[in-house]
Structures are given as structure tokens and as C-alpha cells.
Amino acid sequence: MAYILNMFKRNSLLIALVLVMIFFEVLIQSTDKGSLFSPQNFTNIIYQNSYVIILAVGMLFLIIGCGNIDLSVGSIVALIGAVAGVLMVNNEYNIYMSMAICILLGILIGAWHGFWIAYIRIPSFIVTLAGMLLFRGLALIVLDGITINPFPYEYLQLFTSFVPANRADAYATTVAVTMVIVAIYVIGVLYGRISKLKKGYEVEPLSGFLFKHLIVLAALIASSLLLAQNKGIPVILVLIAAVVIIYAFIANKTVVGRRIYALGGNEKAAKLSGVNTNRLLFLSYVNMGLLAAVAALVCVARFNSASPMAGTGYELDAIGSCFIGGASAYGGVGTVGGAVIGAIFMGVLNNGMSILGVDANWQKAVKGLVLLVAVVVDVMSKKRVTN
Incomplete structure (x- = not known):
């Protein structure tokens, strides 16, 4: 515990x-005033x-x-x-x-x-x-x-x-960029943890490590999907x-x-x-x-x-x-x-x-x-x- x-x-x-x-999304949905996570509002x-x-x-x-x-x-x-x-x-x-x-x-x-x-x-x-x-x-x-x-x-x-300037390519480009960023992020955090372990440094428990970074990755992927449904990645x-x-x-x-x-x-x-x-x-x-x-x-x-x-x-x-x-x-x-x-x-x-x-x-x-x-x-x- x-x-x-x-x-x-x-x-x-x-x-x-x-x-x-989640609190605001529930309140907004219950009052029929749109959504906090609509693609346009997320970009806003x-x-x-x-x-x-x-x-x-x-x-x-x-x-x-x-x-x-x-x-x-x-x-x-x-x-x-x-x-x-x-x-x-x-x-x-x-x-x-x-x-x-x-x-x-x-x-x-x-x-x-x-x-x-x-x-x-x-x-x-x-x-x-x-x-x-x-x-x-x-x-x-x-x-x-x-x-x-x-x-x-x-x-x-x-x-x-x-990015991209052409809205027709927004979804495919945003998803592709997100995949690259996710790969770089995963490699970076794993390399950092392994490097600390090899040097004998103290690291956070594996469950906490996974919990934190899974939340970050989920937020990153969800955000990219919302952007992809709007106009793409804002400069x-x-x-x-x-x-x-x-x-x-x-x-x-x-x-x-x-x-x-x-x-x-x-x-x-x-x-x-x-x-x-x-x-x-x-x-x-x-x-x-x-x-x-x-x-x-x-x-x-x-x-x-x-x-x-x-x-x-x-x-x-x-x-x-x-x-x-x-x-x-x-x-x-x-x-x-x-x-x-x-x-x-x-x-x-x-x-x-x-x-x-x-x-x-x-x-x-x-x-x-x-x-x-x-x-x-x-x-x-x-x-x-x-x-």
C-alpha cells in the first residue's frame, strides 16, 4: 500500500x-456545450x-x-x-x-x-x-x-x-510524425534508464517508471490524433x-x-x-x-x-x-x-x-x-x- x-x-x-x-469533459458534455477534446478546441x-x-x-x-x-x-x-x-x-x-x-x-x-x-x-x-x-x-x-x-x-x-500546408495530407503526415516521435521517446527513456542502472545510480521502481511514461505516450498519441483530425501540426x-x-x-x-x-x-x-x-x-x-x-x-x-x-x-x-x-x-x-x-x-x-x-x-x-x-x-x- x-x-x-x-x-x-x-x-x-x-x-x-x-x-x-476528465472532470471538465464530463461537465461540458453534460451541459451540451461541445467537448474539451474536440479537434478544433484542442488546437485552440x-x-x-x-x-x-x-x-x-x-x-x-x-x-x-x-x-x-x-x-x-x-x-x-x-x-x-x-x-x-x-x-x-x-x-x-x-x-x-x-x-x-x-x-x-x-x-x-x-x-x-x-x-x-x-x-x-x-x-x-x-x-x-x-x-x-x-x-x-x-x-x-x-x-x-x-x-x-x-x-x-x-x-x-x-x-x-x-504542417503540412496541404490539409488533405494532414492526417497521414501527423500520424507518421507521431510514430517517429514515439519511437525516439521510447528509445530515449529506455536508454536513460539502462545507462543509470549500469552506472549504479538509483532509479525509480519499474512499475512507477512504466506508469509515468505510458501516460505520456497515451497523451502524445491522443493529442496527435486530435491534431490530425483538424489541420495537422501547428507550427x-x-x-x-x-x-x-x-x-x-x-x-x-x-x-x-x-x-x-x-x-x-x-x-x-x-x-x-x-x-x-x-x-x-x-x-x-x-x-x-x-x-x-x-x-x-x-x-x-x-x-x-x-x-x-x-x-x-x-x-x-x-x-x-x-x-x-x-x-x-x-x-x-x-x-x-x-x-x-x-x-x-x-x-x-x-x-x-x-x-x-x-x-x-x-x-x-x-x-x-x-x-x-x-x-x-x-x-x-x-x-x-x-x-
Whole structure:
């Protein structure tokens, strides 16, 4: 019995996500308001949460590294979206040059935050709160308080098109791609487990290992079938996958990733071990600025407009995704996969309550309670370990 409880505890987030999906599907079906898992709605969930996932990955590295958060990412999205609109729509600049300028601006904003936090040692809450006000104000100034649209068709195609372009081939292509991904995933997880066993590392029990990965594979196959029945694989999903894979590799397989975890575990110990903690903290904020710029480009493509009020509340969704996904408020604990699952969890809550017609104010209340519960569980588990 204890073994089964431990298995469920290790995979509690995945189980909670599945249960929430089933809960909303039953409610939606019972009220004859469609289906959470209709092909069109599933694609819509991906688009709705694409920029939240990107922001959550960047936020995760801040939380892991030092328990810090960035309150300004929503305002950064608005400012960079405004700059993109002025460049591409008003001045008709080359879309690739405009995107490069936006990415560079995001990096500079991240460096601005990183300088004050890492080297001057001003608390991150103060710096990013100031940034939230500053960049929102600059977005209003750049756009003169109005919304700019439409964006060039070529730019929209970079983020809103599907693979393959021909809808008639969508089903066959999506299934073929899924088969390749499933094969790579199975080979990868088996190789990783066998490699750990050969090196004498501790691994999770076989039943828990199979339970977790079978859920992932089932979700992957079911998702691909839904996409295949709609228009195929959204290009934005390819971008999200690339971001998640790259940052998961950095977190788990590189020296920088190990140092970030060490920084969050104990900054003084990491510094005494030879880690340049100031530079690492600085680069974490630079990275956050970079990903905020990417999220901004995705956001304006989805809405086909640049608005001075864009990005409102995005910082809260990104932070909530990380904590719901298992990141510790104290730093040093968290995974990219957990942050992605947390973002999907938030997305399902948003989408499910919207379909059911739940008032927007109640939606915020529910998300606030979910976030509070996630942090309380983290704090209480830390106290049990300490005691």
C-alpha cells in the first residue's frame, strides 16, 4: 500500500491533470456545450497557451536559481509587441530584421534587470515591479494608446500555419510524425534508464517508471490524433517543442544547468565552490528577456495586432505554471517538464471554465486557489523534511 501511495505521489501532477481534464469533459458534455477534446478546441488550447509555456520555461530558471520571479514579463510582451507592430506594420520593415530587433530588445531588457539584481543586489521584486510599470508605460507611448493591425501575411504564416500546408495530407503526415516521435521517446527513456542502472545510480521502481511514461505516450498519441483530425501540426507547437527540448537539455545535461540548481540550493555554497553566482543570476534574467521577446512575437501573431494592454496577467500565469508544476518557492527544485504540465493545467482550467461560461472573476478566483494550494503543498513538504 505504501508503495502504491509513493507511486501516485511521484506522479501526482500527471494524475491531477488527467483528472481535471476528465472532470471538465464530463461537465461540458453534460451541459451540451461541445467537448474539451474536440479537434478544433484542442488546437485552440495549444494556441492559447503557447506564449504561457514559453514564459514559464524562462520563469522556471529564475525560480530554480534563486527563488526569484519576474513581474514584468507581461509588460515586456506588450512593449516588444508594440515595437514589432511599429516596425512591421507602420514602417513596413523586413519581418526578419524586425524580429531580430525585437529579440535584441528583449535581451537588453533582461540585461537591465539582471544588472540591478545580480550586481547591485536590489531585490528582484522591486526591480521587476518597476519594470512592469516602466515597460507598460513605454508600450503605451510607442503605440500612442492605440492598437496596430494587421500584421504582414508572411509574418503570420511563421506562427499560425500548419504542417503540412496541404490539409488533405494532414492526417497521414501527423500520424507518421507521431510514430517517429514515439519511437525516439521510447528509445530515449529506455536508454536513460539502462545507462543509470549500469552506472549504479538509483532509479525509480519499474512499475512507477512504466506508469509515468505510458501516460505520456497515451497523451502524445491522443493529442496527435486530435491534431490530425483538424489541420495537422501547428507550427507554433514545433516552436514550443524546440524551446522545451533545448531548455530541458540545458537544465539536465549541462554544467550551466547543474550550477543553476546549485545556486538555488545554497548560493553561498555554490559561490565557495567556484560558481560565479552573480554572472549566473545575470544570465538568468537575460534569458528571461529573450524568451519574453519570443513570447511577444508569438502573441502578436496569434492576435494579429499589437495592443498596449497585451500581456496583462501573463506573468501570473507563468509563475503559477511553475509552482503548480512542482517548482519550489525556495529555489533549487523544479523541472522544465513540470512547468509545461503546469502551464497545460492552467490552460485546461481557463479553457474548460470558458466553455462552461464561468464568470471571468470566478476564473481568477479558482486559479488563485489552485496556485495557493500548490505553494502550500510545497511549503508543508519542506517542513516535514526539516522536522
